[in-house]
Amino acid sequence: MTNRNRKAVVNQKDKSNHALRYRGSSTTPQDDEDDSDGEKRIWGLSVRLIILSACFVSGFGFIMLYFNAASEMKNVTETNYAELVNSEFNLQNYSFATDRVNIRDNASLQEFTKYFDCQLPVLIRGVVNEWPSMKWNRDFFKSHYGNQKVPVVSVEGAMINAEVKTMTIEEFSQVVPDGKPSRWHYVQDELFINRHDKLKADIGEAIYFKENFFKLFPEEIRPWDAMLLWGSAHSRSHLHIDPYNWTGTNAVLHGRKRWKLFPPGQDNKFYITPNQMCGFPLNCYKYNSPIDSFNIDDEKYPLFRNVNYIEIEQNAGELLIIPPGWFHQVYNPVETIAISSQIMNSKNYNIILKEIIAANKLISDAFPDDIESYSPKEKVLFILALLPDEVIQRGRMITDQIIQQFYGNQ
Numbered sequence: 369m370t371n372r373n374r375k376a377v378v379n380q381k382d383k384s385n386h387a388l389r390y391r392g393s394s395t396t397p398q399d400d401e402d403d404s405d406g407e408k409r410i411w412g413l414s415v416r417l418i419i420l421s422a423c424f425v426s427g428f429g430f431i432m433l434y435f436n437a438a439s440e441m442k443n444v445t446e447t448n449y450a451e452l453v454n455s456e457f458n459l460q461n462y463s464f465a466t467d468r469v470n471i472r473d474n475a476s477l478q479e480f481t482k483y484f485d486c487q488l489p490v491l492i493r494g495v496v497n498e499w500p501s502m503k504w505n506r507d508f509f510k511s512h513y514g515n516q517k518v519p520v521v522s523v524e525g526a527m528i529n530a531e532v533k534t535m536t537i538e539e540f541s542q543v544v545p546d547g548k549p550s551r552w553h554y555v556q557d558e559l560f561i562n563r564h565d566k567l568k569a570d571i572g573e574a575i576y577f578k579e580n581f582f583k584l585f586p587e588e589i590r591p592w593d594a595m596l597l598w599g600s601a602h603s604r605s606h607l608h609i610d611p612y613n614w615t616g617t618n619a620v621l622h623g624r625k626r627w628k629l630f631p632p633g634q635d636n637k638f639y640i641t642p643n644q645m646c647g648f649p650l651n652c653y654k655y656n657s658p659i660d661s662f663n664i665d666d667e668k669y670p671l672f673r674n675v676n677y678i679e680i681e682q683n684a685g686e687l688l689i690i691p692p693g694w695f696h697q698v699y700n701p702v703e704t705i706a707i708s709s710q711i712m713n714s715k716n717y718n719i720i721l722k723e724i725i726a727a728n729k730l731i732s733d734a735f736p737d738d739i740e741s742y743s744p745k746e747k748v749l750f751i752l753a754l755l756p757d758e759v760i761q762r763g764r765m766i767t768d769q770i771i772q773q774f775y776g777n778q
């Protein structure tokens with residue numbers, strides 16, 4: 369199949385909305401011979417120049433993180449995927465404060481896109497407080513879903529002792545009021561809301577999520593949306609960058625959260641083990657730090673001592689949006705219920721595709737020369753179409769396993 373034909377296939381699929389998959393490995397040696405060596409060299413040089421400029425001009429360390437975190441990714445990005453790293457991020461063009469989280473009332477989409485999206489975290493007021501899900505609290509869940517099971521992270525002592533257990537909501541309701549610094553419980557459930565249409569309907573709209581390329585993903589590998597986060601006092605998340613390096617969102621419905629947000633460019637201070645995989649239906653790299661930034665072991669993690677971060681407290685009814693590349697960790701000082709979600713849009717799709725390409729070891733030869741002429745949506749569809757069938761089957765299997773493990777036959 370020639371590159372031109374390949375693009376036609378993508379367009380065709382796009383229009384007909386048929387299954388997205390076809391095999392990138394169908395590229396024949398003849399396809400490669402069509403390229404002249406000279407063109408390839410110029411292309412290679414341009415790629416390196418673009419990558420270098422992006423690193424210098426943007427000052428964004430996360431581009432480097434990709435290169436360090438996965439050597440496979442290096443092969444992919446340095447050669448055929450130049451346009452995927454030519455992102456638009458530029459903190460220097462941004463005049464708002466970076467020493468604290470900016471707070472905006474009902475930010476317009478234009479304001480969000482121009483000043484915050486893929487640049488700085490922002491706390492948005494006046495949106496989530498209108499959602500029907502603001503009624504969610506312990507009694508609500510107990511009375512409507514008491515016999516339903518949820519996965520619960522339980523910690524005795526330090527976070528390193530975290531165990532995942534399955535409890536009914538009724539059982540969880542007994543232990544959740546009793547959070548202590550050295551004993552706490554946290555429902556972190558990716559599937560619960562999605563398995564209950566009434567809960568899904570309680571989640572309102574936000575203009576910032578409207579463009580959503582994740583909707584183009586085949587269902588089997590689409591990242592789960594709307595994670596239920598219900599923690600006792602003192603519960604906390606891991607310190608991490610989000611999977612696929614997407615833009616993360618967090619809507620607090622009850623209680624409050626304390627956040628530590630770490631600007632990009634300090635990745636060497638987080639003691640990340642390279643090449644950890646996330647175990648999601650569509651594989652991705654995991655960027656979880658072993659450090660608990662709310663209870664730091666200075667001796668063990670000396671590099672973390674002078675890391676820069678900004679803090680914010682988020683109350684019920686507020687929405688926090690965290691750009692790609694920012695490590696973050698949350699601490700719930702009181703019992704807190706929230707929903708986290710993710711954004712894949714025209715601003716960050718390159719970053720996410722890059723993660724998918726690297727983690728799933730997609731073959732660079734399958735990329736056409738004229739990929740720059742593709743629209744963002746076409747590029748997303750093209751990459752999805754390269755995923756082999758086994759990836760889709762694996763996605764289905766993982767979801768089934770998780771449902772079986774945590775919910776049984778309920």
Ligand SMILES: O=C(O)CCC(=O)C(=O)O
Nearest residue numbers: 597605610616698706708
């Ligand atoms: O526990 C929390 O609210 C933080 C969740 C989070 O960081 C995430 O979903 O990426």
